[in-house]
Amino acid sequence: MNNLKSRLAKEKRFELYxxxxxxxxxxxxxxxxxxxxxxxxxxFEETRIQLKINFEQDILDPGHTxxxxxxxxxxxxxxxxxxxxxxxxxxxKRKQKKKLFKLISSSxxxxxxxxxxxxxxxxxxxxKLWVLADDDVDMLIKxxxxxxxxxxxxxxxxxxxEWIVTLESKKYIDKFFNKTLFTNGDSAEPEQSGVLxxxxxxxxxxxxxxALSFPxxxxxxxxxxxxxxxxxxxxxxxxxxxxxxxxxxxxIFGLLGLAIFLNFFGMPxxxxxxxxxxxxxxxxxxxxxxxxxxxxxxxxxxKEGALGVGASNVQAVFHxxxxxxxxxxxxxxxxxxxxxLGESAPLLIIGMVAFIVDIPQSMTDPSTALPIQIYLWADTxxxxxxxxxxxxxxxxxxxxxxxxxxxxxxxxxxxxxxx
Amino acid sequence: xxxxKDSITNDDNFKNFTSSTxxxxxxxxxxxxxxxxNVYYGEKxxxxxxxxxxxxxxxxxxxxxxxxxxxxxxxxxxxxxDTIDSCKVEGELYLDNKNIYNKKxxxxxxxxxxxxxxxxxxxxxxSIYENVAYGPKIHGMAKNKIELDEIVVNSLExxxxxxEVKDRLDSPGTSLSGGQQQRLCxxxxxxxxxxxxxxxxxxxxxxxxxxxxxxxxxxxxxxxxTIVIVTHAxxxxxxxxxxxxxxxxxxxxxxxxxEKIFTTPQDKLTESYITGRFG
Ligand SMILES: Nc1ncnc2c1ncn2[C@@H]1O[C@H](COP(=O)(O)OP(=O)(O)OP(=O)(O)O)[C@@H](O)[C@H]1O
Ligand SMILES: [Mg+2]
Numbered sequence: 001m002n003n004l005k006s007r008l009a010k011e012k013r014f015e016l017y018x019x020x021x022x023x024x025x026x027x028x029x030x031x032x033x034x035x036x037x038x039x040x041x042x043x044f045e046e047t048r049i050q051l052k053i054n055f056e057q058d059i060l061d062p063g064h065t066x067x068x069x070x071x072x073x074x075x076x077x078x079x080x081x082x083x084x085x086x087x088x089x090x091x092x093k094r095k096q097k098k099k100l101f102k103l104i105s106s107s108x109x110x111x112x113x114x115x116x117x118x119x120x121x122x123x124x125x126x127x128k129l130w131v132l133a134d135d136d137v138d139m140l141i142k143x144x145x146x147x148x149x150x151x152x153x154x155x156x157x158x159x160x161x162e163w164i165v166t167l168e169s170k171k172y173i174d175k176f177f178n179k180t181l182f183t184n185g186d187s188a189e190p191e192q193s194g195v196l197x198x199x200x201x202x203x204x205x206x207x208x209x210x211a212l213s214f215p216x217x218x219x220x221x222x223x224x225x226x227x228x229x230x231x232x233x234x235x236x237x238x239x240x241x242x243x244x245x246x247x248x249x250x251x252i253f254g255l256l257g258l259a260i261f262l263n264f265f266g267m268p269x270x271x272x273x274x275x276x277x278x279x280x281x282x283x284x285x286x287x288x289x290x291x292x293x294x295x296x297x298x299x300x301x302x303k304e305g306a307l308g309v310g311a312s313n314v315q316a317v318f319h320x321x322x323x324x325x326x327x328x329x330x331x332x333x334x335x336x337x338x339x340x341l342g343e344s345a346p347l348l349i350i351g352m353v354a355f356i357v358d359i360p361q362s363m364t365d366p367s368t369a370l371p372i373q374i375y376l377w378a379d380t381x382x383x384x385x386x387x388x389x390x391x392x393x394x395x396x397x398x399x400x401x402x403x404x405x406x407x408x409x410x411x412x413x414x415x416x417x418x419x
Numbered sequence: 420x421x422x423x424k425d426s427i428t429n430d431d432n433f434k435n436f437t438s439s440t441x442x443x444x445x446x447x448x449x450x451x452x453x454x455x456x457n458v459y460y461g462e463k464x465x466x467x468x469x470x471x472x473x474x475x476x477x478x479x480x481x482x483x484x485x486x487x488x489x490x491x492x493x494x495x496x497x498x499x500x501d502t503i504d505s506c507k508v509e510g511e512l513y514l515d516n517k518n519i520y521n522k523k524x525x526x527x528x529x530x531x532x533x534x535x536x537x538x539x540x541x542x543x544x545x546s547i548y549e550n551v552a553y554g555p556k557i558h559g560m561a562k563n564k565i566e567l568d569e570i571v572v573n574s575l576e577x578x579x580x581x582x583e584v585k586d587r588l589d590s591p592g593t594s595l596s597g598g599q600q601q602r603l604c605x606x607x608x609x610x611x612x613x614x615x616x617x618x619x620x621x622x623x624x625x626x627x628x629x630x631x632x633x634x635x636x637x638x639x640x641x642x643x644x645t646i647v648i649v650t651h652a653x654x655x656x657x658x659x660x661x662x663x664x665x666x667x668x669x670x671x672x673x674x675x676x677x678e679k680i681f682t683t684p685q686d687k688l689t690e691s692y693i694t695g696r697f698g
Pocket of ligand 1: 460465484485486487488489490491492494503505
């Protein structure tokens with residue numbers, strides 16, 4: 001009786017411990033999500049200012065050439081400045097004017113240039129355009145810079161604030177969905193920087209990683225588990241080393257990549273190709289170990305049954321054992337890929353940490369990766385990068401969630417096919 | 420292993436090899452001849468100098484206490500022991516006068532000729548149809564889908580399963596009941612038209628009704644196949660087999676017609692086992 005009571009109490013206690021640990025894990029996780037989200041959600045909006053731009057013939061194409069190669073050299077910035085001066089005609093002092101023009105992001109010039117490039121007939125007419133505001137204006141509009149602070153503690157002085165208030169009253173300033181974040185690479189200006197470059201870099205690197213590590217990893221696991229003789233010292237040696245490799249700090253793989261891929265084979269620095277190869281080496285043991293476990297868990301009776309009807313060892317393995325183990329192998333692979341996606345140390349070593357503005361066009365173009373972009377932005381003092389850091393983390397997490405859901409979907413699908 | 424000969428001819432006076440077994444190990448028209456078989460797991464000997472003939476169209480039952488080496492011996496007959504790294508087989512084993520432990524023997528064709536049904540039903544995690552069709556497919560036994568269908572239906576019919584599953588050939592083999600699964604495994608085995616069928620306690624996981632069905636099946640299959648069956652159920656051995664071999668601690672103690680073994684065993688060990696004194 002007493003025994004039963006204590007056993008029940010033990011069960012209750014164990015249940016409670018389990019509940020507490022799940023609760024703790026979940027609350028920490030949600031704390032993380034809440035903090036990232038609350039800091040980052042504003043990054044999905046950007047502040048733009050409406051300007052009425054006069055595409056003056058005299059500035060753009062005084063010779064009426066209608067030739068883009070001539071027009072593209074003209075001073076588009078002047079158009080922006082002129083249109084700002086139109087709104088604030090009282091600002092005449094050189095110094096004041098300079099300050100006024102600083103409200104607009106330097107990217108406005110490129111926006112106008114594109115506008116003209118796409119439609120040369122626009123020259124001589126005028127058009128209302130929403131151009132990007134400078135990051136300080138953006139921060140003020142989003143409330144990250146408090147308006148009621150004393151002037152010397154504010155990055156925006158009273159004069160600038162006055163202009164902004166004027167623009168606001170005329171409804172010339174508004175927030176839009178932040179397309180820039182998803183269409184641009186890195187930039188020194190927060191308002192012009194985006195994650196696309198890093199995203200593509202990560203995508204390229206992961207493609208290489210998957211293409212290398214999945215076939216090699218699965219083939220290794222199948223060989224070790226199904227074909228290699230079990231009492232072979234050399235195989236034992238390999239096994240021990242695979243397990244060791246899984247525990248090697250990732251930065252070591254970066255050093256290996258630097259020594260072998262870059263210095264010995266002379267591959268390009270900062271390239272997703274090399275990054276992917278380094279990550280593949282790192283991911284290999286993380287695919288091999290769960291794949292072997294998956295193969296091991298296939299009941300041997302299935303293989304015996306196949307051998308019993310005269311299948312060769314290769315047929316038995318590939319027709320019966322591997323299909324049953326595939327869901328497990330896929331899960332291992334996706335978890336390995338997810339780790340590779342979040343990995344930054346080895347990529348730092350092979351130079352994927354540079355400040356790269358251009359979107360990589362190929363696997364050999366210099367590029368960064370998402371976790372490194374996060375690291376770079378987190379390291380930058382500008383207020384505008386703080387929210388972008390969180391936004392980049394959200395993009396990374398989303399990427400991970402998509403990958404993991406894919407893993408779950410594939411596993412379900414293959415399990416259904418089998419049973 | 421010693422491969423003294425690749426094949427055996429009538430000139431060889433192979434009937435004179437020594438054996439400590441009681442009873443006549445030879446038959447008129449042998450399909451399988453085992454000669455001085457020793458099997459080791461690592462250092463440990465599991466089968467000790469066993470010699471026996473297995474005739475055409477006969478059912479040989481192997482009985483004996485647990486761990487005496489019945490499964491081990493059975494698995495020698497289709498070289499299933501090859502899959503165990505530590506297992507070593509010595510001696511000569513002839514199937515249709517060809518030494519199957521010869522280096523030149525192709526295990527794949529051997530296993531197609533010597534089918535095996537396992538103790539636990541082990542259908543492939545695939546459809547019922549695929550389970551039966553797999554063997555014929557890998558051996559290229561059917562030229563087209565129609566022939567393959569024919570083989571599948573025929574095998575299921577002979578295994579007495581067709582009526583029960585004809586409407587759901589696409590559902591997974593693992594969804595069948597234990598007894599049905601075992602008959603599916605038998606259908607899978609006979610689909611590749613073997614000459615010999617080895618059965619390792621095929622009914623140990625089945626209820627009496629399913630067992631009766633399988634036994635009936637064995638009785639019918641005997642017309643076309645040589646069957647070697649390992650069983651723990653004395654009545655089963657008595658019901659289905661013509662000859663019975665009694666194993667004890669790796670040795671073949673006594674062989675004889677089933678009737679004789681069960682009524683007038685010659686050896687003390689056999690007698691004690693039959694009468695249920697140990698085992
Ligand atoms: N894979 C193996 N590795 C090592 N020893 C084994 C292996 N398989 C069987 N043995 C040993 O060989 C001996 C014979 O085993 P076997 O399986 O042939 O017995 P059995 O007669 O079939 O018994 P049961 O009636 O319980 O199935 C036993 O002592 C067993 O421990
Ligand atoms: Mg056994």
